[in-house]
Amino acid sequence: MTMNTSPLQLPTYDDVAAAAERLKGVAHRTPVLTSRTVDEKLGAQLFFKCENLQRVGAFKLRGAYNALARFSPEQRRHGALAFSSGNHAQAIALAAQILDMPALIVMPEDAPASKMAATRGYGAQVVTYNRFTEDREAIAAKLAGERGMTLVPPYNHRDVIAGQGTTAKELLEDVPGLDYLFVCTGGGGLLSGCLLSARALAPQCKVYGVEPETGNDVQQSLRAGHIVRIDTPHTIADGAQTQAPGDITFALIRQYVQDIVTVSDEQLVQALRFYAERMKIVVEPTGALSLAGALHGGIKLSGARVGIVISGGNVDLERYARFLAD
């Protein structure tokens, strides 16, 4: 283990509140939906924060825009760089377009054509690499050096975390008195930001992270008391295929989370169907983690007011149709 000599700069709720100001007029204040069916089934009141209806189809715009908005004039001139084939790429691309700065996204050459097209559609340059023979971090570092661009990581970054935390800030403002909050967890950016908001706005609210059972790197880390790295997990929740939390996200999660629960892919598919059939909304598999965790995480919710963060709705339609038909 290496000694970390510089103390971690953890974001605070003040950073979340500042991010909320920056995001005004940029990110949607997404709606909070309810369902009588699920309330009757659970004997509880559930409140769904719909980030599947956010711009770019996921909460990631919040953190991406907040990070880019804080660039210095020099950083703005050279632009932002990200490596991602998912929602973070599109979020960085749109945020850069809004702020009128260049963006470069490093993606595997076998990434879905629709994702590449969407990212280019926001004006970003896409550079591809071979995921089996090339190291994306080395490529990104080289490009960042050559072009003077600033690399924005998808979760382990103060400003990204602060931006993601505005999701729970809005929910807790719109729905006071929540007893529980369920948040899906990949690298933990969304969860750690939401923890900051919950601590400040609803200290009595118990916040649970939800991971796929095959991809429980954060749960394992929490149990071990240090960051545990796992192999890339096989799960339909592609937004939660992270191998380890970051040092910043883990420090916040460890401090404030009630616990992390896990769910199976089968339970995610059930939740996707529930959203489609009963609530008439399209949710991506990772976005269904939070509801599946509330339903199957073994936590007694009867009589409680429960917040559910739906993180995103970007799913290839053919893939989605297969989940519904199975």
Ligand SMILES: *Cc1c(COP(=O)(O)O)cnc(C)c1O
């Ligand atoms: C990125 C993402 C996640 C995971 O977020 P982290 O901050 O890495 O925990 C969950 N759901 C969706 C839809 C995402 O795009």
